[in-house]
Amino acid sequence: MTNTQIEKSERIGILIYHFFNGRIRQKEWKELNAWRNLSARNERAFQDAIDLQKLRDSLSRVHEAEQILLEKMKQNPGPWASTTKAKQPLVYRMMRTAAAAVILLGSTFYFTFIHEGPKKAHNREAGFISGNTKHWFTSDLKRGWYTGLAGITLETGKKGEMIYVAGLNAKKSKSLFYGLIAPSGRTLSLKLPGGIQILLNTESTIQYPANFTNDSIHLIIDGEAFIEVPDSIRKFFQVVVNGMNIQTNGADFNVLAYKADSFVAVTPLKGNLEISSSNRLPLTVNRQSSTANRQLPINLTPGQQAVIRKDNFELIQNVDTSDAVAWKNEMFSFHQVDIETIMHTISRWYGKDVKYEGAIPDRKYDLVLPRGSSVIQLWHLLNQQGVNFTEDGDYFIIRFPGN
Secondary structure, three states: OOHHHHHHHHHHHHHHHHHHOOOOOHHHHHHHHHHHOOOHHHHHHHHHHOOHHHHHHOOOOOOHHHHHHHHHHHHOOOHHHHOOHHHOOHHHHHHHHHHHHHHHHOOOOOHHHHOOOOOOOOOOOOEEEEOOEEEEOOOHHHHHHHHHHHOOEEEEOOOOOEEEEOOOOOOOOOOOEEEEEOOOOOOEEEEEOOOEEEEEOOOOEEEEEOOOOOOEEEEEEEEEEEEEEOOOOOOEEEEEEOOEEEEEOOEEEEEEEOOOOOOEEEEEEEEOEEEEEOOOOOEEEOOEEOOOOOOOOEEEOOOOEEEEEOOEEEEEOOOOHHHHOHHHHOEEEEEEEOHHHHHHHHHHHHOOEEEEEOOOOOOOEEEEEEOOOOHHHHHHHHHHOOOEEEEEOOEEEEEOOOO
């Protein structure tokens, strides 16, 4: 599917969203009708989306979209309320019928669209988070629906990548958070108001405030992200990850914080960061217990790295940042790293789980290769270092015979 076709499908999803929440304009209605008239397939898709019988048959949990629609219908009856039935355009009569069904049934969209079945640990699609619910972009139509819900627009980057652009959403609740999920084997680009740019690594999630008129910005990350906060930022900016709080007035930095891993690492490339821990942990510097600076928060500058492990907060000096941001440059890069750390990273990218057979040796390995490499290339490099590596369906298998 071409970029133009993808953008068109997402546009139709947004139009259908506007149709459902009562915000469709006359120009948009003409655009939606033009799309419907292109083919019988398009018309069937539209009719499926507004089929009231499917609404009745698909009662499901309350979703944020239905709350928005119900509020709008209650507070603002819309243009259909001020005209007689005979004079009402077809779109308003259809919306009125749909709204009545929604209010009676307590559901806004049929179950097969809103509800997603249980997903595997590794998802090949990007996703959207609203509240505690994850929704997967299994089609361009769904991408358009959920991005429309969140006030997100889409841009195309210099390399042809899709960029999600969050809006100010001044009318949204200030306690509401939205989120995006990067799929296995791909990154995800996000722009936030104020010039903040974020690149999410594979299988990472970010949650951000839906309303960006707040005086402060709090981001919640599970996974890895490269974040660029301009010096011109005029808001209190904080990133919250597992056990660590990061504040800055302008910096470029990498956050590595997958919950499945046993550590959190923050590496600045530009600007200063203030790092603190949500737990009272002993502080070490370059793996030596520090007597001069045991107080948190600490100031982190380029060339340093802050790492939180289960029972320790460590400040590492003179860090080679190239390994930390290799993923951003579409590379795997490990130097003297244990096999479990290497395979954690690789398995997320390829969407596989890892099985180990035999005792894992206390040994460090080196591995550098493009992230677009085939499994055969990966096998070759690992086998050169004595790692018995095979692929079996959804698993990578690492064998250590004789240990």
